[in-house]
Amino acid sequence: MSHYVDFNHALVDYILKAYDYIIAGAGAAGLSLAYRLASSSLKDSSVLLLDRDAKDSNDRTWCFWAAESGPFEHIVFKKWPALKFSEERGSYGGSLGSLEYKMIRGQDFYREVRQKLKAFTNFEFRQERIQGIEDTASGAVVRTDQEAYFAPVVFNSCLFPESVEKAVPPHFLWQHFAGWRIQTEEPMFKTDEGLLMDFRTPQYGSARFFYVLPLSEREALVEYTIFSSEKLQPGYYQQALATYLQQQWQLRPEAYRIAEHEAGAIPMTDQRMPARYGRHTINIGTMAGAVKPTTGYAFKNIQRQADQLIQQMEQGLPLNAQLKAPQRFRFYDRLLLNILQHFGEEGKTVFCRLFRYNRMSAILSFLEERTHLLQEVRIFATLPIITFLRAVGRVYLMPVVRKLWPESRASDWMPPRKAPLPLKENQKLL
Template sequence: MSSYDHIIIGAGASGLLLADALGRDDFFNDKKILLLDKDTKRKNDRTWCFWEKGEGAFDAIVHKTWPKIYFAGKETALHQAIAPYQYKMLRGVDFYHHYLEKIKGYANVTFRNDEILSVEETAESVRVNGKNESYLGKVVFDSRFDYKKLKEQQKYPVLQQHFLGWFVKTERPVFHIDEATFMDFSIPQKGNTRFMYVLPFSETEALVEYTLFSENVLPREEYEAAIATYLDELKTGPYEIIEVEQGNIPMSSYAFWSESTNKVIKIGIAGGWAKPSTGYAFYNSAKKVEKLVNYLKRGKSVSEFQRKNRFWFYDLLLLDILSRNNSLGQKIFESLFKKRNPQLILKFLGEDTSLFEDVKIIMACPKRPFLGALVKRLF
């Protein structure tokens, strides 16, 4: 049985970013690091989007950027520049290829394909049991996520950000290539929080995605029917579906990190690295990896690595509202985008605002549902 200092389970965004961070830091040169995933990571199985100011660490593999966003509600249609921010998109296959190639250059990092069956923690080490073999590690970083445990708890509401998207090619030029549709709530809400999300790559090519923040997923044909209707309303004419993307991200203020120990540390979505109110996880994961590596280098307890902050509480109030009345999402986001500029909204969603700026965001939201959620949480 092979032994390692650090074992990373899962070669998704958090796993690969962590493997790279450990591999390129001289502090870990004498550490043996193993990255495990059942998949070879050669397919484009997802896309990640984020916003940042100017140039960034991922620009070499960014597939497309947009300097503007579009937001629509029942009474609102806003085409807005977001400078100094840019909205950026990464394709999964480009990210995997880039980081797996980087990891090959680190003498102390090994990548293996294996399906993990169980993880057993003892007083001395952690045994990771794979389908092919077992591995011993001093510290294990585990990105496996189990919805069952999340739904078993009753303290925090659990919604899902679930979506299906078509990469389409149209015969007619209909898309605005410099503008990403951030949220289009003009579609029927049907008692939920539902919007269209569009990332154009050219005037005739785009990812068109039907997204919900709700408790339950839909039959596949309902997502597809909604996208087809939306494309008809855009008057695209005939179109070809090139690829299909489907996903599901948990939305909860549950303390995912409470399941971590000093030897088995949850990372990625399993560690609560996706922002509860939006599901954005990629850029947050990059920041979390940097913080986690610093904790490891300083020998600090990982139990102190992640904790609740005021943004966690803001997210909790929104999820409390949407869990009780899922139809309020459109009203809340439309009020916010009507009253505040997109730069401040993006700064707030990125958890970079000051308390004064937080108040400006809060005052732009409908008061009654948030006051009601606050009172119920406090009393």
């Protein structure tokens, strides 16, 4: 919880260990910011990085698309110049033009940042669990399970702002997934093409698909992803993965070895995240709304946030990590979230039509919010328009109807959130 504590600054400095900056949460956002700080004119500042984890395992892989090289280009593990989309009616996609789909492994990213910061004695990393961040007159105190630290400016990527926890988000879903890095005996995969989405699987009331990213002819990352309000039991994903590999890739369990497991969940919500956690605490990363609500991609936005903050710090401007994007993208996100949350099965129709009738590079620009209105009109013309108009009705008209006629049965139009299918023994998944 963030609340105001009127400490005497000199006393705070005397009692607590003080730094110029504290980075609370050393994940993608915290480390990206620290990496930039060490290359900026502020590189001599004293910086404390706090995280409950050691950040030395491959806890996730980040994929994103870009035409240009970013600061972490040298640790990109694999790139694909082409992407494919599959459904029962066929496969679409192909070359990304000037774009490339890139993958960075968590362990490489953590190692790279750590390696760079090693040269700076003024950057300190402590593995401690943060319990709270409290405002003072001149900065903020970060309390951990071991100590308390002070800095005039704190960057938070680990504590959820209390105001957001209390607010009921208009839409909230999880993009939850589990996957395997598999190795096959026979060459199976085209190394220059990733399978971004494979919808050849039953939907059971919520949009779900597989993706396959080949690392070599005999190795690939295969993931099962679902958009729904609740996560599933671990065994469900494993069973789905095995069934998919057998049915769509003719890979029986004895034909591959599982070299690595990955699992995770990314929030998909139109809940607006506040720019600050407290008066002197700036939110960054997921806590500052870096995650695109309808795709779960955040890595590139996190890099843009870090660049923006360093610029503001160097120029002495007020600090704000939030990125500006045209409001109409929030409108599109809200409609799709509404469809996915209340009529999950229709998500498949939306994605299939999107990829069937549009170029892959145009879709990626749209998902990255880099298209113009006319391009967006062209894309929407290929989508099931009635599905979207119904969502407009549910999101924007129904609240008005309910307000004007509270006794009306308007809420009957909105079915309850569907629970995902529980795992049953021998359940047929494909």
